[in-house]
Amino acid sequence: MTMNTFTIFWIALPLFLGFSSYLFPRSGRILTLGVALTSLVYSLMCLFQEAPTTLQLVDNFGVSLMIDDLSGFFILTNALVTAAVVFYCWQLNKSKFFYTQTVILHGSVNAVFICADLISLYVALEVIGIAAFLLIAYTRSDRSIWVALRYLFVSNTAMLFFLLGAALVYQQSQSFAFTALANAPMDAIALIFVGLLTKGGIFVSGLWLPLTHSESETPVSAMLSGVVVKSGIYPLARFALMFEDIDPIVRFFGVGTALLGVGYAVFEKDTKRMLAFHTVSQLGFVLAAPEVGGFYALTHGLVKSALFLIAGNLPSRNLKELRHQPIPRAVWVALAIASFSISGFPLLSGFGAKVLTMKNLLPWQVIGMNVAALGTAISFAKFIFLPHSSEVQSSVKSGFWGAMTLLLGGLVFANVVYYEAYTLGNIVKPLVTIFLGWLAYWFIFRRVAIKLPRVVEQFDHLIGVMSLMLMFLFGMVLA
């Protein structure tokens, strides 16, 4: 089978199997796992192909696709995270509805990672919005419905701006392809960016994310933070790689969001909210150096979904309570491995990803990103220093360990991507950062009890911020 045929087969498979899992009620988890494994094979094909594949389906104005190693890394993330979520849910008796939505979400996220025109991107992002809405509202409680509704509202409003931008691009160059952005008017770029920044949870447009990701069910949070937000990040990284004028804007938002997210995360006392704010911050690392963003996205996806799955199995969400209540040692070990990886400790691929990103920064970004890395070490010291004991019985199911093996194993294995990182100078720097972070945690942040106001996360402000962002972007692209 050639790459082209396999691409079409692979992109249609999730939609086909997603609906047919209704015909075979008991097969949901197996079908979902099958789809994830197909994506795994496909992503490896993307990573090992010699030249990028481009495809133009159905004539000139049809769907255009572009597959290169950036897509490969993102698809690999999607495959591993989905497989881990299926393992986690194996014994949890999820309904066929849950698996159908998961498969469709997986498929539409994949579609984002290979598309090369604005309208395919729009359709894929909207399908993601709908599937994510249904997954967030899966428990049918009033709170989950409200959180889901709020998500869909924000995402749909953002996508309307995106659509308006796409129309302006077409008006200028009679094409919806990404390449048409080269001579697009300024306002078109600003409108498209508002849509993508909001969808991807970047900077102040991303403040919808903490509540959504922390109030969802454990496996859903893992999917959302692990891959779904990256569907907004991938096009931004792609644009930055394609156009020199857009690159500085994307890098600027990378630094901005890295600092904003980590600023909230260090003060947060709720485990899931801290992880969600930290997602806002880590997406900044992906955008800060778009040329190596794919690898960073992979390590972040693995580690963040692992952390969300672990946090869902801790006895409490409140870090203050957790400090007085030992957790099972086995769970703590998994938590510590994930926390070490995200802080950039050698032997785990978070280290390689961080070194690679730091090497590709522009001079003006360096200080900001190092501060953000320090903030990461401080936030995750909260997890590493939790009390643990071997006498506490853990109540986790074996599916949990399957997911952990896959995700944490992936973190160790992904080291091969950038083994050149292991030089003395590279190793010393993160160790110093982590050490400083731990000191700061132990002497300052463990004692402070500052509760940052949540006013900016209110629904009306989330929508209002889009107009501010639009103004800001106009100013930025005109400058």
Next chain:
Amino acid sequence: MSTHPELAELAALVPVLGLADASTLAPKSVLEACIFATVLIGFIGIIWKRNLMMKTLAMDVMSTGVIAFYVLVAARPGLFSPILTEGREVAYADPVPQAVILTAIVIGFSVQALMLVGVMKLSRDNPTLDTQEIERSHTP
């Protein structure tokens, strides 16, 4: 014509309604302004209205504006339906934005329907549907 000033006035309105040929750009920009005003009104409605139902409707107004903009973009090269006929040399409308916006309309109304179901479910325990109240009771 000059004897009937009302008729002349009506004739002047024709281009404003978008019925002019493509060469006259001025009335199209009036239409464009109206469309952007619709988008803006919808957007402000989403922020301003406190009732969740009204917010949903305001979003629909905004999306109507966006759809109208696509129709306008499609009408730029000409106004005739893009069906090729032998011996008919006219300025056809651009079929691509029309085709694209059909997809967006379908997506738009499915999202709308889904949202209304959500609103309906919420209305059982929050009959006023006041967003700020709902938000207060559902933020941990």
